[in-house]
Amino acid sequence: MTVVSILLFALWQFLIPVAVGTLFAKVNRSRLFGWVCGQMVIWAGFQVLATGFIVMGQSFSYVVYATVSYVMVLLTTAVIYGIKRGRALRENTAAWQVPADARGRMVVLGILAGALLLFQLIMTVCMAYEEGDDAYYLALSTTTANDNTMYYKNAYTGYYTELDIRHGLAPFPMWIAFLSRMTGMVPITMAQAVLPIGLILMAYGIYYLLGQRLFAGQKEKALVFLCLTELLVICGGYSLYSAENFLLVRISQGKAVLANMILPLMVYLYLLLLERLQEERSIPKRYWILLGTVTLSGCLCSTQGGLIVCLSLALMGICVAVGYKKWKVLIPLGLAGCFPVVYMLLYLIMG
Numbered sequence: 544m545t546v547v548s549i550l551l552f553a554l555w556q557f558l559i560p561v562a563v564g565t566l567f568a569k570v571n572r573s574r575l576f577g578w579v580c581g582q583m584v585i586w587a588g589f590q591v592l593a594t595g596f597i598v599m600g601q602s603f604s605y606v607v608y609a610t611v612s613y614v615m616v617l618l619t620t621a622v623i624y625g626i627k628r629g630r631a632l633r634e635n636t637a638a639w640q641v642p643a644d645a646r647g648r649m650v651v652l653g654i655l656a657g658a659l660l661l662f663q664l665i666m667t668v669c670m671a672y673e674e675g676d677d678a679y680y681l682a683l684s685t686t687t688a689n690d691n692t693m694y695y696k697n698a699y700t701g702y703y704t705e706l707d708i709r710h711g712l713a714p715f716p717m718w719i720a721f722l723s724r725m726t727g728m729v730p731i732t733m734a735q736a737v738l739p740i741g742l743i744l745m746a747y748g749i750y751y752l753l754g755q756r757l758f759a760g761q762k763e764k765a766l767v768f769l770c771l772t773e774l775l776v777i778c779g780g781y782s783l784y785s786a787e788n789f790l791l792v793r794i795s796q797g798k799a800v801l802a803n804m805i806l807p808l809m810v811y812l813y814l815l816l817l818e819r820l821q822e823e824r825s826i827p828k829r830y831w832i833l834l835g836t837v838t839l840s841g842c843l844c845s846t847q848g849g850l851i852v853c854l855s856l857a858l859m860g861i862c863v864a865v866g867y868k869k870w871k872v873l874i875p876l877g878l879a880g881c882f883p884v885v886y887m888l889l890y891l892i893m894g
Contacts, residue, residue, distance in 0.1 A: 549737075551726040556741040560585060563617045566624065569827045570815070575748050579808060580833055582745065587839035588613045589721070593693075593714040594886070598893070600706070602691045606717060607724055652766035659773040660747060667739050667791055674793050677734075680716045684730035687720040708893045712886050713846045715797030734795040742794045746803045747773070753807055756814045797844035805841045805848065806855070812837065813859050820867045831875040838879050842886045849883030856880040 563584055564577025571577075592609045596602075682698040690696060694711040697704045710716075719738065723730045728737060747769065754768030755761075779787020789799035812834055819826050838856070841848035860876045863869050 545727070548726045548728050552722065552728070552733075552737055552741070555722060555725055556738075559614060559618065562621050563614075565621050566617075567829050567833055570830050570833060573752070576752060579745060579749055579752070580836075583808070583833070583836045583840045584617065585614060586718070586843050587836035588617075589718060590714070590839050590843035593717050593843075594712055597693050597706070597711045597714060597717075598889075600695065601693075603687050603693050603717070603720065603724075604691055606693070607721060610721060649763055649766065652763065652770060656766055656769050656773065659770060659777070660744075663773065663777065663791060664740055664743060667743060667794075668736050674796075676793070676796060680796055681731055681734055683710070684716040684719040684723065684734060687717060688723050688730050693717060706893075708890060709846060712890055713797055713843060713848065715800065715844055718843070719795065739794045742800065742804070743790065746790060746794070746807075749804055749807050749811065753811045753814075756811055756818075798847070801841055801844035801848045801851070805837060805844060806851070808837055809834075809841075809852070809855055816859075816863070816872075817867075820863065820869055820872070826872075831879065834875075835879045835882060839882045842883050846886070846890060849886050852883050853880050853887075 557578065560581030561574060561578045562581065564574075564579070564581030566584070567577060567580040570580075589606075589610050592613065593606050596605045596609070679698045683694070686696050686698060686701065687693055693714070694707045695703055695705075719730055719734050722728075722738065723733045726733070750772050751765060751769045754765035754772075758764035758768065776787040776790055779785050780791075782788065786802045789796075790803045793799040794803065812830070815830070816826065838852045841852040856876050856879060860873050863872050863876070
């Protein structure tokens with residue numbers, strides 16, 4: 544792993560998603576929110592492209608070329624409609640104003656949150672160990688990167704086999720292979736030592752955004768929420784299957800991303816929706832586009848993610864219909880749920 548590889552990883556994990564995320568500045572102008580949104584849009588496109596080529600039996604190189612082209616289109620669009628105009632990169636400065644008597648506490652809480660996060664990142668990288676599912680997922684990413692084939696080789700034996708449609712419709716290991724191809728790192732280094740850093744940072748970024756929304760923008764309380772969340776995660780190893788254990792040990796697996804990033808982000812988006820409905824404000828079209836990309840990203844993580852995302856949308860629709868009598872909102876919510884339904888039907892047909 545060279546300095547160039549690390550810089551390329553930073554480009555794909557941080558800089559490119561932030562630039563793409565400026566397209567959603569009308570929903571929330573926070574750069575943190577833009578970073579998360581940009582990653583979701585990239586994942587959604589990768590999900591569509593990768594599954595399409597997997598079903599057609601094409602090589603992994605087609606996915607790489609198509610994804611790079613897709614990202615270039617997104618960046619060009621962001622430059623034209625966001626960065627060039629300068630509106631999307633500007634923070635809402637009023638939202639960052641902190642009372643003078645709270646600044647000292649904010650500094651202390653920020654240092655505490657940063658220290659807890661740094662501890663987790665160090666332990667995640669230095670104490671990484673082989674988890675049982677890695678025998679399949681990491682082998683699959685390695686096979687894809689080396690042999691240029693996707694789900695047509697048995698990850699345990701290396702022999703050619705029929706398409707594994709169950710895993711092929713949720714190709715998160717292909718994303719790891721893609722990052723490996725883009726940075727020059729071997730997949731096991733990417734999955735065990737490098738990618739967890741970016742994903743854990745993004746997961747806690749989502750939790751911080753969620754804390755801000757739960758406490759009506761009060762950043763001091765949001766930092767307290769973040770610190771308590773970090774402590775709960777550190778002490779969450781009571782089971783191999785807890786969300787906390789998945790975050791620190793298995794974050795490079797799709798199901799861990801689903802539990803710690805996709806579902807919390809959907810809760811955050813639901814809170815934004817309910818807030819606008821209660822204040823009778825208009826809902827930007829880009830909000831619905833973003834919600835659709837998040838549902839697609841859930842399908843990328845796990846085939847089970849499609850079902851969970853659909854159930855989440857259905858529950859949200861019931862809450863909106865019963866609590867706010869906003870029946871028209873059910874239409875875009877239903878459209879957002881069409882994407883995982885299509886993948887579930889494809890699984891039933893091909894499985």
